[in-house]
Amino acid sequence: MTFAVSVAALHKRYPNVHALRGIDLDIHQGEFFGLLGPNGAGKSTLINVLAGLVKPSSGSAAVLGHDVQRDYRAARLSLGVVPQELLYDPFFRVREMLLLQAGYFGLGRSSHAWVDELMERLHLSDKAEASLQSLSGGMKRRVLIAQALVHRPPVIVLDEPTAGVDVALRQGLWQLTRELHREGHTIILTTHYLEEAESLCDRIAVLAKGSIAALDRQSALIARHPWRIAQLSLTHEQALPAALQVHVLRRDARRVLLRVARSADAEAHLCALVQQVGLADLALQIREPTLEEVFIELLDASARAAEVTA
Ligand code: ADP
8 A cells, every 4th residue: 555645763853953753654645634733843844854855864754655865756746735935036926936836847838727727726816917926915825825736746735724814715725625635635734723623634643842642533532532521610700629629621710621531430529529519510511622632631741751751
């Protein structure tokens, strides 16, 4: 089986930072994959290795079976990275830049029809002759996407595509991304908006300090999480007794979120504690954690583990 992306024992050491610490990761063709992690986790370094922009210190990486170093051209042709910023001369016009980009990939006149279709799908057609510098932030973002898709790459990486983007463009972006996914493209998404990852991605890797802290389907990540979340609604801003205090995850005014272990006993114990302080069972609702809650705890756990080994 050929993976869309296959990374094995990948390390990247910068002079002062060990940015990737032995990454093993296979992404299937046709997956919608989320690559999550806080700033500095190594996401961009990993993407740049896949794009051939950063040389690994050791280990290997391949896109659709093409090694990113030995078989750079084929790997690069298989991958489209939507970067965060335009790398082109601001005086270029939109269509002109896209055709130039197609030429860079060795595509000739045959690419013109696709470039025009791409501009159509991204609602860029009426900006075809506009200079890049005259575009609004949202329009620039569309151009970045078109630029990454010019060579119809089977594997598409979207690096923080919705950072600083308004709601309408964000929805347009997700519609296009879903279409591309339906058409068979593999999508790899990095985002800080966990609700986006939650609604779009099949599997998720959480990167922390250059290592994979978790990798699974999001439903499995949530189900494997040791805690469920109990939400307690108070009638007024009362203090909680110490027995309940130890369970508190977050509190804002009258809404308290508590951790509860995944067992009937633990839930019954919590209900009893809540009753003891004179709060009816009705005020307590127990639910699964959101992806964001799992993510935050995973990062805390990985930070604690790093402190122990430091
Ligand atoms: P992320 O994309 O998850 O925010 P990065 O891959 O950008 O993380 O960074 C991972 C680590 O590598 C950070 O500590 C960052 O400072 C460091 N780093 C990234 N690029 C370079 C570079 N060119 N030279 C030195 N250190 C770098």
